[in-house]
Amino acid sequence: MNKVITISREFGSGGRELGRRLSELLHIAYYDQEILTEIAKRTELAESYIEQVVEQTPMMSFPIHVGRSFYPMMNPALELTQTVMVEQHKTIYEMAEKSDCVIVGRCGDYILRDFNPFRIFVYADLESRIQRCLERQTETEHYTWEELKHKIVSLDKNRKKYYEFYTGKKWGDKINYDLCINTTNVSIKEIAGSFSKLFM
Amino acid sequence: MNKVITISREFGSGGRELGRRLSELLHIAYYDQEILTEIAKRTELAESYIEQVVEQTPMMSFPIHVGRSFYPMMNPALELTQTVMVEQHKTIYEMAEKSDCVIVGRCGDYILRDFNPFRIFVYADLESRIQRCLERQTETEHYTWEELKHKIVSLDKNRKKYYEFYTGKKWGDKINYDLCINTTNVSIKEIAGSFSKLFM
Numbered sequence: 296m297n298k299v300i301t302i303s304r305e306f307g308s309g310g311r312e313l314g315r316r317l318s319e320l321l322h323i324a325y326y327d328q329e330i331l332t333e334i335a336k337r338t339e340l341a342e343s344y345i346e347q348v349v350e351q352t353p354m355m356s357f358p359i360h361v362g363r364s365f366y367p368m369m370n371p372a373l374e375l376t377q378t379v380m381v382e383q384h385k386t387i388y389e390m391a392e393k394s395d396c397v398i399v400g401r402c403g404d405y406i407l408r409d410f411n412p413f414r415i416f417v418y419a420d421l422e423s424r425i426q427r428c429l430e431r432q433t434e435t436e437h438y439t440w441e442e443l444k445h446k447i448v449s450l451d452k453n454r455k456k457y458y459e460f461y462t463g464k465k466w467g468d469k470i471n472y473d474l475c476i477n478t479t480n481v482s483i484k485e486i487a488g489s490f491s492k493l494f495m
Numbered sequence: 496m497n498k499v500i501t502i503s504r505e506f507g508s509g510g511r512e513l514g515r516r517l518s519e520l521l522h523i524a525y526y527d528q529e530i531l532t533e534i535a536k537r538t539e540l541a542e543s544y545i546e547q548v549v550e551q552t553p554m555m556s557f558p559i560h561v562g563r564s565f566y567p568m569m570n571p572a573l574e575l576t577q578t579v580m581v582e583q584h585k586t587i588y589e590m591a592e593k594s595d596c597v598i599v600g601r602c603g604d605y606i607l608r609d610f611n612p613f614r615i616f617v618y619a620d621l622e623s624r625i626q627r628c629l630e631r632q633t634e635t636e637h638y639t640w641e642e643l644k645h646k647i648v649s650l651d652k653n654r655k656k657y658y659e660f661y662t663g664k665k666w667g668d669k670i671n672y673d674l675c676i677n678t679t680n681v682s683i684k685e686i687a688g689s690f691s692k693l694f695m
Contacts, residue, residue: 420670469667470620475675492692 298323298395299412300494301403303458303472306450307424307443309483310417313476314399316487321494324396326387333390334382340375348379349401350453380461400454404471405462413494416472419479421447498523498595499612500694501603503658503672506650507624507643509683510617513676514599516687521694524596526587533590534582540575548579549601550653580661600654604671605662613694616672619679621647 300317304310311327318325331349335342387406390396398407404414419427425443432438438446458466469475478486500517504510511527518525531549535542587606590596598607604614619627625643632638638646658666669675676686 416669418669467669469616469618469669469675469677470679472675473677475669475672477669477673479670489693493689 296410297391297393298494299391299403299407299410300397300415301407301412302397302399302415302417303404303466304400304417305419305424305467306447306454307428308417308419309427309478310415311399312483313415313417313478313487313490314397316484317491317494318397320487320491321395321397324390324394325399326390326396327399330383330386330390330398330401333386334379337382337386338378340379345379348376349383350450350457402458402461405458405464413474414472416467416469416475417478418467418475419477423479496610497591497593498694499591499603499607499610500597500615501607501612502597502599502615502617503604503666504600504617505619505624505667506647506654507628508617508619509627509678510615511599512683513615513617513678513687513690514597516684517691517694518597520687520691521595521597524590524594525599526590526596527599530583530586530590530598530601533586534579537582537586538578540579545579548576549583550650550657602658602661605658605664613674614672616667616669616675617678618667618675619677623679 300314300323302310302314302317304313314327315325331342331345334340334345338345383401384406387398387401387403391398391407391410391412398412404412421444424447425440428438428443428447429440455466458464464471476486476490500514500523502510502514502517504513514527515525531542531545534540534545538545583601584606587598587601587603591598591607591610591612598612604612621644624647625640628638628643628647629640655666658664664671676690678686
């Protein structure tokens, strides 16, 4: 069975960078944006729409494990949401079947539980996460400290709801992960180097 | 400054074994029972009494940071408790000043905060901890599954109270640690080998 590392992360904790660097150091596949691209191809929906669906609170959509059951749909938007979620599930599963990989977010730890993945949760204190986001703003982004704080808290609230709705488990509760890594005031590059050794 | 690794752990999670093995693999000092022995020497109290003091709920004693202040004492037992706590603080601090080391329990992460220690929290699901305790019973111990469950829950409750009383922080809350390691169904020997690489 392929080696699968899943990374769940608080927004701004550097979890995505850690995942990418781990995959590079371990010479294994890294799936992140690729998942959206593949779903877009399969569903013929825009990537931006898919991103919105998988980041929004899914309280009105159906849990993953319902799969393609023929529940009566309330409206076409809900049907699209379910389609996206089912395709995401299938896409992620098929990617893990192909080769060793690192998958960031998207309830990967739950979707890939058959693979007995190594489940990492990445977190940091709020101040450090705001600071990391500030340093990584693009030229067109001009968020203030307060705005970023609000954005981070709100996005994490969504991630939490999303994860808990689909998996029935508590997001960020350490018992649901094999390893929880605190990235407060640390260089992601350096810790990726250290933690990659766990898998060599 | 010396490299200090502190290990906090849920009872039965194998944290003590992990600490001992890490120290062996890293060829650095390991302090655990040695701390009690040293306090016993300094205070002329029995090790068994000291163990009882540092494991019991400290609600009636004084926080570490009060140190040797001259508060009026309520009774000789409380005075003894405070003496033990102050000596424990001093002993642990002096040990960390001597050389690189691993310190298990005893609020080491808090007492040694000046050393910027690498703070590990070791945990596992309750079933796995009961199983680990069952397998490690000595010939004179004959706890049942239910008795061990009760013992583990009760001891962790004390550890939690003890930690929170002395440090003012939440025991087991991942933000207070650099790394949280889940030892559910894993071999401590194997993960010690893996995690020791983080420090090499």
